[in-house]
Each structure stands twice: as structure tokens, then as C-alpha cells.
Amino acid sequence: MIYLDNSATTRPYPEALTAYTEVASKIWGNPSSLHSLGSQAARILEASRRQIAELLGKSAQEIFFTSGGTEGDNWVIKGVAFEKAPFGRHIIVSSIEHPAVKESALWLKGQGFEVDFAPVDQSGFVDVDRLAALIRPDTTLVSIMAVNNEIGSIQPIQAISELLADKPAISFHVDAVQAAAKIPRADYLTERVDFATFSSHKFHGLRGVGFVYIKAGKKITPLLTGGGQESDKRSTTENLAGIAATAKALRLSMENQAASASRTAKMKAVILEELAAYPDVTVFSGRENFAPHILTFGIRGVRGEVVVHAFEDYEIYISTTSACSSKAGKPAGTLIAMGIEKSLAQTAVRVSLDADNDMGQMEQFLTTFKIIYEKTRKVR
Template sequence: MIYFDNSATTQMTEGVLETFLKVSQSINWNPSSLHSLGDQAAGLLQQSRQQIASLLSVSSQEIFFTSGGTEGDNWAIKGTAIEKSFYGKHLITTTIEHPAVKESMHQLEQLGFEVTYLPVDKKGIVSVEALKKAIRPDTIMVSVMAINNEIGSIQPLTEIGEILKEHPSIHFHVDAVQAIGKMPLLLGENSRIDIATFSGHKFHGPKGVGFVYLKKGRKLAPLLNGGGQEAGLRSGTENVAGIAAMGKALRLVLSDMAEKQRTQRKIKDYLTEELQKYPKVVFFSNKEGAPHILCYALKGIRGEVMVHAFEKQEIYISTTSACSSRNKTSSSTLGAMNVPESLATSAVRVSLSDTNTMDEAKQFIKEFDVLYDQFQAINA
């Protein structure tokens, strides 16, 4: 089996799974309980929080555990809206954000907030100047993803941060779900980023667990109220085993990160160079984008047809976003890039992780060559 759908989810590595099972079996207690067993769970929870904070060079008081990226994005956006509605009701985002961001924005619009959706260029990158012009006195948030999950475009976060230094009251939120292990992400005192969301299953951790970075001094209204966990900002009994495993996964994926990025970049470049040899292949990802995402189309062949053709050879890729692929809709990112619908519906995504190899890429090209000839014969 060759698994090239890592932007949808990664596989838990053996060491991460061992941690998850060990904690589930030995420290399966409620960290809010007052007895010694609860203390054990609470201690491990705080140890994991400190580990994650240290790896990201931030304070442990700035890390809050969630169920994943969708909750994190919802909390960042709606929590800001609730907390800062007295100061304004205008938010800024882009047309290529993950549905967790876009749908949260749409819900706020129904509640009387106003949202500006910034366009992107043909490479899927937002204009910093357009963002600067969109800021108003009543703007309370700017939300821009780090790496687009469909085509891998990297957004100019540093440049956006420079603009927002002139607007210190605006929350700057970054959906960083695709960023871990793929690009440098500066957080902490020297960064203008106020809120960043992460999901464990995108970097070999378990599903159903994630975390939010919330810069000290910034305020978010809680979305989940109850027992007062996570300093009262995110109630609900913490998934201690999942959190401990996520902490280990983060440590492992960040070790030798530069070398892992180089390897993924080489594989992506190889795939690009080989696929360029086929006249009917069109690329949507660019060379300057993330090292792990390659989005392309074979003209005249719908994306789901290509996905299932590879699946028969036990090679697993996807159409664009896994969150919308089952709806059989074309890529919202490609639509925002003004890619014609007839071509966007042919888009597929190959997404790598640090566990993929060049031999797998060569096998992929070998199978693609066979499929290309088959599809050409059918179209003829």
C-alpha cells in the first residue's frame, strides 16, 4: 500500500501508538479529580502541555487542549466575536480558508457581523496590500491559514503580521493545521500571531485531539462551558492519553525537521517533473508552495475517477479537501483561483508525510503512466 493522502490524516507512528495505549491503560483517570489518581492524570496533562509549549517556544499558559482543528477554528473565530463585539463586528479572512473557518464566518454573518473575504492570485496567495486596505476601525479579527490544504500555497504571515503591528487591537488568527513540520511558524513574544490552531492527527498523532495557542494577554470567550477545565476557557474532561500521544508526535515530527522537509520536497519535485511529461496534465500547486502537497488534474478525467483508479492499485490519493470530497463538489480553492469548473472537477491531491519514500513516488508514476494510456484510449 502507498498512502499519499496525508493532508487528510496521517497514520499514528508506532511510538505514538505505544504512548497512547500505555497512558490509556495506566493513567486512565480524570485529571479534575481530587484524589491521588486524579493528580497523576493532571501531572501528565501538565507535562504534555509543557512539552508542546517548549517545542513551540511559547509559555505553557498559552496552550489549550481541544478536540482538533475544527473546534480550534470555531473557538478562535466565534470566541473573538463574542469577546470583542463591543469594539466592532468586522472580520477579515480569505476565499481559500478551510470550511471550519468559512462556515464559522458565515454563521457570524447571520448574527449581524460583517466579513470581508479577500481574493487570492493564480498561485492561491492572498494580497497583503488588499488586506491592508480592508482593515477598518471596527475590524476585530484577521484570520489567514498558514498553508492551504488543497494546493499547498503558503500565505505571507510575516508580512501580514507587520501590517497588523499597526493595529494591536485586532486578533490575528492562523489556521496552522497543515503547518507542523512543513514550514517555520514563529509564535510567542516576537510574533504578531495571537491565536493558532493545531490538530494532532495531521502530524501522526491521534484523531480527536488538538490544541490552540492563545498569546498571553489576548482574550477569547469560551464556546464550551461546564466544569471549567483549561483555565475555564474550554470545559470538558481532557483526553489525557490522546494529549500525551500528541505531545510525543509533535516532538518526533519536529526532530530533524529540515531534513524531513528536504526529503518531501525532493519527492514532490520528482513527481512534478515526471507528470510534466504528460501533455494533458495541469498543475495547481507551485514550486514555492508547501513541500508535501501536489495538486494537479488530468484534463477530461474527473478527480474521483482518478482516485478510484489508483485505489485499485492500492495507491491512495484524494480529490482536494477530504472535508468536501464526499459532497462531490469541486475545489473551493480552485474556484477562488478562477480555475474553470470543468478543470477543477478533475483536480486530485497527492499529499506526503515524512514516512513516504522516493520508491513509492516512482511506483506512483509507473501506475500513472498505465492509467494515462488507458484514459487516452477511452477518450479517443
């Protein structure tokens, strides 16, 4: 079995699973309880928070735990919009955002907010000049993902940070779900970023856990009200075991980041070189300013889901771009935003690599691809 769908979810580190099991089985007290078992749990909770904060170069008071990326994106987009509504009701998101951001923005539109979608160029990068032209006096939020989940384009977060440097009234949110432990922290978490979203299972933690970075002093409407957990911002009993596993996974992933990026980039380069020899293959992911682990391509005339299932017959697992929308059978929204014709966008499939993969697997992938390519000759 060859697993090449790491942007959908990664295999948990054994150390993260051990941390989860240890905490779940031995530290079952509620962190909010006053007795010693509660205090023990609270110490684990805060130790995990401090470790994550230190890894990101932030303070512990700026880290808030969630159930994952979708919750975090929904919270920031809606929470900031409503918190700042008295000062303006205009927000900007890019045209290639994850559905968690894009659908949240569209929902706000139905609540009376105004939304503009910043366009991207033909390669899938936000056009900073055109973004600047969308900013208005009543703009309260700009949300741009760090690494596009469908093609891997690394967005110009530094340039956008410079654009917003003299506009402190505008909150800047970065969806860092596909960026954490994949690209340098400075490329997605600048000093100008006010909010950032993370998801544990994208860096070898567990599903159902995530966190949001909220810069000190920045206001946001609470996600959940009730018991006052997470500094009154998200009231619910914390998933302590999952949080401990998240801290462990993030530390290991960031320690291995440079080696992992180098390893995946080499494997990606091998695939790119081989695919270039096929006349009916379109490659949507480039080399420069693209994440080292994501490669998206298509066979002309062959729908992406057909290719995915063809590889699955050989126990090789890839995806049709975003895992969250793949079952809907829709073409990649990023490709449409790039101006790619719908029928070509529908051919897209995504290979997403990890340090667990190796060159032997790439050779097997390419051998299988050649077989699938020949079998689709009549369709093409």
C-alpha cells in the first residue's frame, strides 16, 4: 500500500498516539475541577499550550484550542466580522480559499455583510495589487490561506503583511492548515498576522483537534459560551488527550521540517520530470513558490475520480484535490479561479507526499501511472 494523500490527513506519529493514550488513561480529571485530579489535568493542558506557543514563537495566552481547521476558520471569519461590525461590514477573502473560509464568507453575505474575493493569477497566487484595490474604509478583515490545499501554491503572506502594515484596523487572518511544519514559519506567521488557524491531523497529530492563534489584544466574538474555558472564548471541556498529542506531533514535525521538505521536494521533482514526457498530461503545480509536498496534475479527457480509483486498484491512494469537496464531484475551485476551463479542471488529481514516502514508492507510482495512461488512450 502506498499512501499519497497526506494533505487530506497524515498518519499519526506513534509518539502522538502514546501521548494520547497516556493522558486519556491516566489523567482523566476535568481541567476545570478544583481538586488535585483537575489540577493535574490543568497542568498538562497549560504545558501543551506553552509548548505549541514556543514552537510558533508566540505566547501561551495567544493559543486557543479547537476541534480542527474548519472550526477555526469558521470562528475567525464569523467571530471577527461580528465583533467589528460596528466599525465596518466589509471583508475580503481570496478566491482560492478552503470551503471553511469561503462558505463562512458567503454565509456572512447572507447576514448583511459585504464580501469581495481577491483574484489570483494563472499560476494560483493572490494578486496583491488587485487585493489592495479592494480595500475600503469599512474593510475589517482580510483572510488569505498560506498554502493552497489543491495545488500547493504558497501565497504572498509577507507582501500582504506589508500591504496591511499601515492599516491596523483591518484584521489579517491566515489559514495555516497546510503550512504548519511544511514551510518556514516566517512564510505564514508574520508579525502582522492577527489570527491563524491550525489542524492537528495535518502534521501527524490526531483528527478532531486544532488551535487558533489570536494575537494579544485582538478581539473576537466567543465561539461557544458556557463554562468559560479557553479564556471565555470557547467554552467546552477541553480534549486534553488530543491536545497533548497535538503538542507532541507539532514538536516532532517542526524538528523534522527541513529534512522532510528536502525529501518530499526530491520525490516531487522526480514525478514532475517523468510527467513532462506525457503529451496529454497537464501539470497544475509548479516548482517555484510551491509547497514541496503537493503536486496536482490531470490526464486530458479523463475525470479525476476515474484516475483516483484506477490507482486505488493498485493500492496507491491519491485524491481529487481537496478531500473536503472531493465527494461532491465538483472541479477544483482553485483551478477555476485560475481561469482553467472546467473540463480540464475536472481532470485534476492531487499527490501529497510525506517523509514516510520513498523513491521506491515513486518508481512504483510512475510505473502504475504509465499503465493507467495507456489504458485511457481511447478516452483521450
